[in-house]
Amino acid sequence: MTTRDMEIEGDLELLIPVAEIPQNAKCRTPSSSSTVGSSSHRLSGLEAISKVVRSWASKKFMTGCVILLPIAVTFYITWGFVHFVDGFFSPVYDHLGINIFGKYNIAGLGFATSITFIFLVGIFMSSWLGASVLTIGEWFIKKMPLVSYIYSSSKQISAAISPDQTTNAFKEVAIIRHPRIGEYAFGFITSTVILQRSMGEEELCCVYVPTNHLYVGDIFLISTKDILRPNLSVREGIEIIISGGMSVPQIMTTKDAQTIPAARLFKYPSSKMASSALICDTQPWKNLKAHVEDIKKTHLRDLLSDTERCNSMMVEFDGIVLDYSRQQATVDTVDKLYNLAEAAHLQEKIHRMFNGERINSTENRSVLHVALRAPRNAVINSDGKNVVPDVWNVLDKIKEFSERVRNGSWVGATGKPLTNVIAIGIGGSFLGPLFVHTALQTDPEASRFAKGRQLQFLANVDPIDVAKNIAGLSPETTLVVVVSKTFTTAETMLNARTLRAWISKELGPSAVAKHMVAVSTNLTLVEKFGIDPNNAFAFWDWVGGRYSVCSAVGVLPLSLQYGFSIVEKFLKGASSIDQHFSSASFEKIFLENQAASGTFRFVERMECFISWISCKSHLTLLPSLGEICPHIQQVSMESNGKGVSIDGVPLPFETGEIDFGEPGTNGQHSFYQLIHQGRVIPCDFIGVVKSQQPVYLEDALAYGKTAEQLQKENVQQHLIPHKTFSGNRPSLCILLSSLDAYRIGQLLAIYEHRVAVQGFIWGINSFDQWGVELGKSLATQVRKQLNASRTKGEPVEGFNFSTTTMLTRYLEESSDVPADPQTLLPRI
Numbered sequence: 001m002t003t004r005d006m007e008i009e010g011d012l013e014l015l016i017p018v019a020e021i022p023q024n025a026k027c028r029t030p031s032s033s034s035t036v037g038s039s040s041h042r043l044s045g046l047e048a049i050s051k052v053v054r055s056w057a058s059k060k061f062m063t064g065c066v067i068l069l070p071i072a073v074t075f076y077i078t079w080g081f082v083h084f085v086d087g088f089f090s091p092v093y094d095h096l097g098i099n100i101f102g103k104y105n106i107a108g109l110g111f112a113t114s115i116t117f118i119f120l121v122g123i124f125m126s127s128w129l130g131a132s133v134l135t136i137g138e139w140f141i142k143k144m145p146l147v148s149y150i151y152s153s154s155k156q157i158s159a160a161i162s163p164d165q166t167t168n169a170f171k172e173v174a175i176i177r178h179p180r181i182g183e184y185a186f187g188f189i190t191s192t193v194i195l196q197r198s199m200g201e202e203e204l205c206c207v208y209v210p211t212n213h214l215y216v217g218d219i220f221l222i223s224t225k226d227i228l229r230p231n232l233s234v235r236e237g238i239e240i241i242i243s244g245g246m247s248v249p250q251i252m253t254t255k256d257a258q259t260i261p262a263a264r265l266f267k268y269p270s271s272k273m274a275s276s277a278l279i280c281d282t283q284p285w286k287n288l289k290a291h292v293e294d295i296k297k298t299h300l301r302d303l304l305s306d307t308e309r310c311n312s313m314m315v316e317f318d319g320i321v322l323d324y325s326r327q328q329a330t331v332d333t334v335d336k337l338y339n340l341a342e343a344a345h346l347q348e349k350i351h352r353m354f355n356g357e358r359i360n361s362t363e364n365r366s367v368l369h370v371a372l373r374a375p376r377n378a379v380i381n382s383d384g385k386n387v388v389p390d391v392w393n394v395l396d397k398i399k400e401f402s403e404r405v406r407n408g409s410w411v412g413a414t415g416k417p418l419t420n421v422i423a424i425g426i427g428g429s430f431l432g433p434l435f436v437h438t439a440l441q442t443d444p445e446a447s448r449f450a451k452g453r454q455l456q457f458l459a460n461v462d463p464i465d466v467a468k469n470i471a472g473l474s475p476e477t478t479l480v481v482v483v484s485k486t487f488t489t490a491e492t493m494l495n496a497r498t499l500r501a502w503i504s505k506e507l508g509p510s511a512v513a514k515h516m517v518a519v520s521t522n523l524t525l526v527e528k529f530g531i532d533p534n535n536a537f538a539f540w541d542w543v544g545g546r547y548s549v550c551s552a553v554g555v556l557p558l559s560l561q562y563g564f565s566i567v568e569k570f571l572k573g574a575s576s577i578d579q580h581f582s583s584a585s586f587e588k589i590f591l592e593n594q595a596a597s598g599t600f601r602f603v604e605r606m607e608c609f610i611s612w613i614s615c616k617s618h619l620t621l622l623p624s625l626g627e628i629c630p631h632i633q634q635v636s637m638e639s640n641g642k643g644v645s646i647d648g649v650p651l652p653f654e655t656g657e658i659d660f661g662e663p664g665t666n667g668q669h670s671f672y673q674l675i676h677q678g679r680v681i682p683c684d685f686i687g688v689v690k691s692q693q694p695v696y697l698e699d700a701l702a703y704g705k706t707a708e709q710l711q712k713e714n715v716q717q718h719l720i721p722h723k724t725f726s727g728n729r730p731s732l733c734i735l736l737s738s739l740d741a742y743r744i745g746q747l748l749a750i751y752e753h754r755v756a757v758q759g760f761i762w763g764i765n766s767f768d769q770w771g772v773e774l775g776k777s778l779a780t781q782v783r784k785q786l787n788a789s790r791t792k793g794e795p796v797e798g799f800n801f802s803t804t805t806m807l808t809r810y811l812e813e814s815s816d817v818p819a820d821p822q823t824l825l826p827r828i
């Protein structure tokens, strides 16, 4: 139902009795109602007017009641109270012959007397004598069965608001995360307690959370660090509870938030991304470094025996569970990481990214891949322009085009439907779409939609790849999608020329218009290549190649294969993580608490810092997720393999993870020996509930196997050193409830943000790739040399000894290769 429909329905509800509305009232045209007699028209018109008038009158009457009722109740109760207290001392005054309610009424005399009396009791009870009298009195009261209960309850409540904080009063208002992640409860700190365990001491607070006004509630023992302390007095807290939450202030700050200058809370200076100071020079970095050395002394098996710690390191969001309890980290580590995040201005940097600021400063570009999956009505600006409508124009165009191809209304040059798609592209124009395609193949819904269709990718320039790609395919039923952000990448253009030649040769040059489309930011070059600009799908310079899978780069080939509706789910999954990552409440929570406590919304980002401690990561996956490895390799290693800070200052520490992995148990039969007994390599395990959960392996890495255990198992003495596993090897588990388009989108966004956060912390530019550019220019130099040697016989020069020797040898042995091949069509 649209919003308009809902509005109409609402109007009908208000004005016309439901029983009289025909089912199709909303859609009825004037002519369809003309059979109804004119008198009934008049009748229903009068009825409607009468109902409107009645509805108006009743609304106004209720408004009057709503305003007058609290005033009347307040006066009534106040008057009753004054009267009651006035009458409290009436027997005394009666005795003195003063009739306070009679003819010589001295209104308020009894009230004043009562107040004075209460005041005097206060003074007396504060004295030693008063306290002794009270103790004796209480002793008697507590002996009386029912009375003792009434007395203790009333005493607790009055103690709660007692100005004497040495009593068992509510000491402070507290907000705790309860009853589950993402929800909070108001409570009162009543006392603190030190919990002594084998791992050390921990201070806990007793937090009383009222469940039925103030009289009944639960007591929680919570680590002092996990308590949020709002800027509210105990009295204000009690008011909130008694009013059922109605008196809660619209904006609440925590006490520690006071130390954050107001300007930093919601405004970020737009000049520079961060100060040029390196993160390694900050105190939080040094603290964390020292802490890391310290934590290494505690074996993971001991850390894992602390259920409370493990529980706090398990988070869940929108169907994804993240368990980082097998990281060499304690709650204290997480705190220190928050401090580090603060020092790195992480929050500001994320905010700037979503705000479309040109945070890719070396290329002077915004970084807005999040806009590619934003809902249609979102507003994300780049240079003051909302980019979301442009994104959706392209998505709509893809939807329309892919539907035409899929339903056979767009056919090839010979009139046959195009059931095969070859997507040519390399790097970011290939790896992301390949990952999603491979993962979608096991989603039953997606594979149903892909029935009878085939999607292939062509990236490499080895002629064998081309041959493999076109083997068994006919150009008549094939659509080629050339994907290149720049439309200049040598490998892609060579492959594009090759397939253009393949199509032209079989179907004639005019067939190219029907059989080739493009995805690029460079529409001029697309046209020059010979592809109709109407058949080009744009994206923008604010989308980095490796972050482009949600642009037409991935959406077009995937929609052709699975239909747009499936791809839209994938975009929605990624968007869910984006919103979570940037949500206002997260920002508020994070800033207000100065990142002091582990909040759920932040935790996804935490794990990457933890991995960072040892700077390496590896992924172990389900077969269907196999292609995430190469994709993450590019996203992570091309983004964060940097040697200078964003300001160009050489970094005295190493950046970048080395990511590698294998799907399923292939890794077990390949490199797991090394991760068990060789180097320590932090691992990410991605599991899917409906498939498998490789938890046994994570535990093996964490716990290991000791010599004592082996002895008990009667293992031969000389084999014990070989069969011993040190354990203490960190890993992370991401568990997805299923592997469908939505979850794949979520997974993609989690890794993209993880990489961005790492870069933000290290203070580098994760969005340029000058290292790759160097590789490209070196390749060009070599290509020019080979061409000059082959066509003009020029000697190899300008290279070092090794390269010169190898190039010369290559030239000698490949004398039959053409100078600069225009295509790579297999020579059959």
Ligand SMILES: O=P(O)(O)OC[C@H]1O[C@](O)(CO)[C@@H](O)[C@@H]1O
Residues within 6 Å of the ligand: 426, 427, 428, 429, 483, 484, 485, 486, 487, 488, 489, 492, 544, 545, 546, 769, 772
């Ligand atoms: O899409 P293009 O321009 O062909 O570039 C392909 C890839 O080349 C790189 O620039 C370097 O590998 C990547 O970032 C990019 O994804």
